[in-house]
Amino acid sequence: xxxxxxxxxxxxxxxxxxxxxxxxxxxxxxxxxxxxxxxxxxxxxxxxxxxxxxxxxxxxxxxxxxxxxxxxxxxxxxxxxxxxxxxxxxxxxxxxxxxxxxxxxxxxxxxxxxxxxxxxxxxxxxxxxxxxxxxxxxxxxxxxxxxxxxxxxxxxxxxxxxxxxxxxxxxxxxxxxxxxxxxxxxxxxxxxxxxxxxxxxxxxxxxxxxxxxxxxxxxxxxxxxxxxxxxxxxxxxxxxxxxxxxxxxxx
Amino acid sequence: xxxxxxxxxxxxxxxxxxxxxxxxxxxxxxxxxxxxxxxxxxxxxxxxxxxxxxxxxxxxxxxxxxxxxxxxxxxxxxxxxxxxxxxxxxxxxxxxxxxxxxxxxxxxxxxxxxxxxxxxxxxxxxxxxxxxxxxxxxxxxxxxxxxxxxxxxxxxxxxxxxxxxxxxxxxxxxxxxxxxxxxxxxxxxxxxxxxxxxxxxxxxxxxxxxxxxxxxxxxxxxxxxxxxxxxxxxxxxxxxxxxxxxxxxxxxxxxxxxxxxx
Numbered sequence: 439x440x441x442x443x444x445x446x447x448x449x450x451x452x453x454x455x456x457x458x459x460x461x462x463x464x465x466x467x468x469x470x471x472x473x474x475x476x477x478x479x480x481x482x483x484x485x486x487x488x489x490x491x492x493x494x495x496x497x498x499x500x501x502x503x504x505x506x507x508x509x510x511x512x513x514x515x516x517x518x519x520x521x522x523x524x525x526x527x528x529x530x531x532x533x534x535x536x537x538x539x540x541x542x543x544x545x546x547x548x549x550x551x552x553x554x555x556x557x558x559x560x561x562x563x564x565x566x567x568x569x570x571x572x573x574x575x576x577x578x579x580x581x582x583x584x585x586x587x588x589x590x591x592x593x594x595x596x597x598x599x600x601x602x603x604x605x606x607x608x609x610x611x612x613x614x615x616x617x618x619x620x621x622x623x624x625x626x627x628x629x630x631x632x633x634x635x636x637x638x639x640x641x642x643x644x645x646x647x648x649x650x651x652x653x654x655x656x657x658x659x660x661x662x663x664x665x666x667x668x669x670x671x672x673x674x675x676x677x678x679x680x681x682x683x684x685x686x687x688x689x
Numbered sequence: 690x691x692x693x694x695x696x697x698x699x700x701x702x703x704x705x706x707x708x709x710x711x712x713x714x715x716x717x718x719x720x721x722x723x724x725x726x727x728x729x730x731x732x733x734x735x736x737x738x739x740x741x742x743x744x745x746x747x748x749x750x751x752x753x754x755x756x757x758x759x760x761x762x763x764x765x766x767x768x769x770x771x772x773x774x775x776x777x778x779x780x781x782x783x784x785x786x787x788x789x790x791x792x793x794x795x796x797x798x799x800x801x802x803x804x805x806x807x808x809x810x811x812x813x814x815x816x817x818x819x820x821x822x823x824x825x826x827x828x829x830x831x832x833x834x835x836x837x838x839x840x841x842x843x844x845x846x847x848x849x850x851x852x853x854x855x856x857x858x859x860x861x862x863x864x865x866x867x868x869x870x871x872x873x874x875x876x877x878x879x880x881x882x883x884x885x886x887x888x889x890x891x892x893x894x895x896x897x898x899x900x901x902x903x904x905x906x907x908x909x910x911x912x913x914x915x916x917x918x919x920x921x922x923x924x925x926x927x928x929x930x931x932x933x934x935x936x937x938x939x940x941x942x943x944x945x946x947x948x949x950x951x
Binding site: 452513514516532536539542550554557559562 | 792793949
């Protein structure tokens with residue numbers, strides 16, 4: 439059964455209208471007749487599909503549109519063209535720090551973040567102790583969130599996030615938080631979820647990780663789909679591309 | 690139809706927890722790091738009232754009985770309107786980071802602001818009734834009807850919040866325009882003067898201002914002990930529903946576009 443199917447998906451951002459230019463400039467430009475609506479194509483013509491239980495790795499250099507694509511699949515953003523179908527409950531962990539409030543305590547933040555991820559109150563009441571144990575932050579629970587170190591913040595974020603049990607899991611660069619020991623612990627925990635049968639999308643800059651985990655790979659560059667297919671094949675191509683690019687830079 | 694209603698109810702249940710957490714957050718944040726904390730929500734309208742009472746009693750007070758309560762009624766309702774709509778306007782932008790990264794209904798942020806403004810209003814309302822008692826106005830069961838304009842005003846505020854938050858995302862100048870607009874609206878809402886100096890026909894024109902129609906309801910019940918006629922009820926409700934429906938239409942038409950601007 440196809441869990442995720444994207445057909446010719448495009449997303450364009452509008453630049454140079456009210457939001458960026460201000461009313462005065464727009465009126466002047468309109469009067470002069472020089473007003474043009476500028477568009478920036480963040481994604482164009484993305485087409486792929488995933489079966490249940492597959493793990494898609496998305497690769498591409500910075501600004502390729504990986505995060506935008508994740509937002510489209512999560513339903514946060516509506517594509518400007520193309521059709522898509524995504525079946526099943528989605529948990530998307532795009533930026534782990536989202537929703538935390540520096541003024542509230544660690545405990546209050548855990549509940550707020552849990553609520554944002556769609557957990558119920560009973561669920562949070564029952565699992566809060568586990569979360570704080572896993573994050574190793576028990577002694578800090580009544581401290582202000584802004585007093586935590588950035589490593590501790592990501593540990594808390596990850597611990598709340600990894601309790602999900604979704605049908606579709608979207609991970610955007612979130613598997614590398616905390617120090618070495620915690621990183622290992624978190625990757626294991628995530629693998630548990632993935633092996634539970636979730637269809638997963640993983641964005642990572644670590645090719646080794648993609649090779650190790652992915653069953654399919656999508657390569658995008660500057661918003662355009664370069665290739666989609668088997669892991670080894672695409673990863674080899676992408677690595678070659680990166681090497682060529684670096685070689686050119688060195689010259 | 691029934692299915693979509695069921696879906697809506699399911700949705701409401703699903704987001705109930707998030708909603709209460711958001712209200713808590715907004716409320717806690719507002720007074721965090723202040724010494725007086727929650728008292729500010731009571732203190733600031735009281736201070737405003739004190740200044741207005743000192744300045745205006747001499748000019749406008751002599752033809753109005755219980756002028757302090759008259760003033761307070763206007764101020765109370767208008768402050769609620771102002772706080773709720775201003776909060777609603779900024780709600781989406783303030784939570785832009787969340788909206789960009791998590792798929793939650795965006796209007797929750799706006800409505801949670803409305804509710805925390807409503808809690809503030811509730812606190813001020815207690816002080817208001819304290820003043821009413823001190824001023825020697827007898828309490829009556831009629832005061833319960835005040836729940837009606839409060840409910841209407843809440844709906845009205847949500848409607849305005851929908852419109853403003855949608856406009857503010859694409860068009861930042863709205864905040865300054867709205868500031869001027871509320872300033873002007875305050876002057877035509879008869880907060881510190883009594884409209885009975887005008888001929889009756891002109892007095893009716895004041896009711897074209899929705900906020901004034903809610904203020905008038907309050908004054909009629911508390912100061913005169915009279916429950917307004919049916920047409921006044923319909924007017925209050927009408928304003929609220931028209932605003933809510935307009936707001937929802939504008940919001941619905943634009944809400945998926947917000948992502949491109951935030």
